[in-house]
Amino acid sequence: xxxxxxxxxxxxxxxxxxxxxxxxxxxxxx
Amino acid sequence: xxxxxxxxxxxxxxxxxxxxxxxxxxxxxxxxxxxxxxxxxxxxxxxxxxxxxxxxxxxxxxxxxxxxxxxxxxxxxxxxxxxxxxxxxxxxxxxxxxxxxxxxxxxxxxxxxxxxxxxxxxxxxxxxxxxxxxxxxxxxxxxxxxxxxxxxxxxxxxxxxxxxxxxxxxxxxxxxxxxxxxxxxxxxxxxxxxxxxxxxxxxxxxxxxxxxxxxxxxxxxxxxx
Numbered sequence: 001x002x003x004x005x006x007x008x009x010x011x012x013x014x015x016x017x018x019x020x021x022x023x024x025x026x027x028x029x030x
Numbered sequence: 031x032x033x034x035x036x037x038x039x040x041x042x043x044x045x046x047x048x049x050x051x052x053x054x055x056x057x058x059x060x061x062x063x064x065x066x067x068x069x070x071x072x073x074x075x076x077x078x079x080x081x082x083x084x085x086x087x088x089x090x091x092x093x094x095x096x097x098x099x100x101x102x103x104x105x106x107x108x109x110x111x112x113x114x115x116x117x118x119x120x121x122x123x124x125x126x127x128x129x130x131x132x133x134x135x136x137x138x139x140x141x142x143x144x145x146x147x148x149x150x151x152x153x154x155x156x157x158x159x160x161x162x163x164x165x166x167x168x169x170x171x172x173x174x175x176x177x178x179x180x181x182x183x184x185x186x187x188x189x190x191x192x193x194x195x196x197x198x199x200x201x202x203x204x205x206x207x208x209x210x211x212x213x214x215x216x217x218x219x220x221x222x223x224x225x226x227x228x229x230x231x232x233x234x235x236x237x238x239x240x241x242x243x244x245x246x247x248x249x250x251x252x253x254x255x
Contacts, residue, residue, distance in 0.1 A: 003038040010045065018094070019172045022087040026179025030083055 052090070056081050059089060070191065084183035088211070091177035096215030098170035100223055105163050114251050115231035117242045121252040127159075135159070174212070178203050181211055 035042065056077065063085055064074040080086055104118075110126060113119040124132070131138045135155060139148040146158035157164070182202040189196050202208055226240075232248055235241040239254045246253050 003034050004041070007038055007041040007045070011041070014045075014048075015169055018090070019169070019176055021082075022091050022173070022176035022180055025082060025087045026084055026176060026183055029183050 055090070056086060059086055084180035084187075088177055088180035088184050091173050091180055092211045092215055094173040095170055095177050095212070096219050098166055098173060099216065100219035102163065102167045102170050104223055105166060112251065113227045113231070115248050116227045116251060117230050117240065117254045118227040119251050124252075133159075177211065178208060181208055 060075075060077050060080040063080055067074055075083075108119060111119075112122055112125070114122065127133075130136050134140060134143060135147045136150055144158065146154045149155045178199065182197060182199055185202060185205070185207045186196040197205060230241055233241075234244045234246075236244050242250060242253050
């Protein structure tokens with residue numbers, strides 16, 4: 001995997017995980 | 031390996047800065063949260079409990095949404111709006127979505143163009159033509175929604191502490207707390223983007239693509255260094 005492609009994937013995963021975690025935390029009322 | 035790091039240093043350094051700042055935000059936020067708890071005569075919580083709480087999540091999400099709104103707006107508004115003399119603006123004669131020739135799509139695409147650009151007009155190309163806007167906009171909407179959920183939980187915890195009634199999600203998104211958290215971030219982004227676009231007309235940073243070349247005239251629009 002090329003450098004930019006790997007970084008693209010890392011950023012996408014990081015953002016998706018962050019958004020999903022925040023939505024789950026909010027939805028669970030924690 | 032060295033070449034890989036050098037060629038990707040911008041993405042790598044910002045990634046590292048993000049991770050370090052997020053960890054520091056968690057540590058500082060946890061300390062502040064525990065101070066507040068102590069002031070109310072309540073017990074402290076662990077760092078992990080804090081990090082997985084709405085109190086932490088809302089402060090992360092409110093900043094995410096405003097940053098992504100900033101870039102979403104910047105991407106879409108620069109298609110139609112200009113700033114004479116700014117490297118952030120395109121040339122004054124290129125208003126709108128521009129010709130296929132200029133955008134190198136369809137029969138004007140090269141053999142090294144991304145495959146959707148080589149397609150004729152259709153769903154795949156339309157999606158790819160707007161993919162940066164769509165993705166940045168989707169992250170903005172999702173993080174703003176996440177801010178509303180975690181903000182509601184955090185606000186309601188405070189309401190309970192003060193023996194006040196809890197708000198529904200709909201009531202919360204109409205509340206002062208939600209809009210205060212939202213707008214305190216928006217105003218700073220709008221100011222920063224607007225001033226950056228204008229400052230770059232007259233000011234320079236030698237070597238930065240965010241600036242015009244040092245010797246470029248103030249009147250030159252859409253020129254990057």
